[in-house]
Amino acid sequence: MHELLDSALARIESAASAEELEAVRVEVLGRKGVLQALSKDMGKLSPEERAARGKLINTAKQALETAYESCKAVFENAALARRLESEWLDLTVPSPGPRPGSLHPITQIQWEIEDLFRSLGFSVLDGPEVETEYYNFDALNIPKDHPARDMQDTFWLEGGHLLRTHTSPVQVRGMEKLGPPLRMIAPGRVFRNESVDASHEHTFYQLEGMMIDRNVSVGNLIYFMKTLLTAIFKREVAVRLRPGFFPFVEPGFELDIQCLICGGTGCPVCKQSGWVELLPCGLINPHVLRASGIDPGEWNGFAFGLGLTRLVMMRYAIDDIRWLQSGDLRFLQQF
Ligand SMILES: [Zn+2]
16 A cells, blocks of 8 residues: 555656646556556455455545646646737737728818818708708709709709709708808718719719898909918919809809819810819808898898819819729828
């Protein structure tokens, strides 16, 4: 018994691995192990011998189990230390997180213009993209048989609704809601039933603005437009004003800027003309004021529509409008 105990203890203490230790445990302490076999034989012994043998076996068993548990703990601690070392993680390092994005160039310029007009005392208004025929056309002095409706072919929805062709309906809503005096801009997404090419998209962005007060003149209009363009392009831009027809203004103008992509020599964006139509504008037609319950005898004002998408193309020299809604990250990561 003493020999058995000594040799088993020596094997437990010299075990080189957890597997080796386990093999000793199975052999000596296991259900089919040596100690168990010795216990089975005890039936043949006298009661005195049996008691003495049982005591010996139990003492040996306890000594071996204690030795086994402490060796096992050493192996487990070593395994845990190895794992902690190999799976070490510094929780104070900032997480890499998702790759930061950037604002779309249209959003960037829209926010810049909003800031500029806010500083000039204008409110920034929003309106629905799904409009009624009344707000998109009729209230803007564009009756059913008017040729301007052909120029603004759009997507019609059930129930007489349509996707707005311009942000002008927000002007009508603004006049109705706020009344004069009024300074507002309305940036937003608009839609046309267009064939798509380098300079036409079915979905694009405009920014509409109006000022209604007493004694507003074309001089006021030109002042605000020049302030706007200087702020956007951060330099002098050649502009020209030519008469233009828009049913909701009278007189109406077409404000063109010299093409910033080709410098005026001609390219696909300016359709080889050297000029880009940027800004239809004019003094608000009295019919439009009256339709919104404003007395044109007392109030007048100017209105302008800005091609926000076109402005972005001019500022960043983007030669194809289709890039803007392509969702192509190679394009977007440049801004
Ligand atoms: Zn050009």
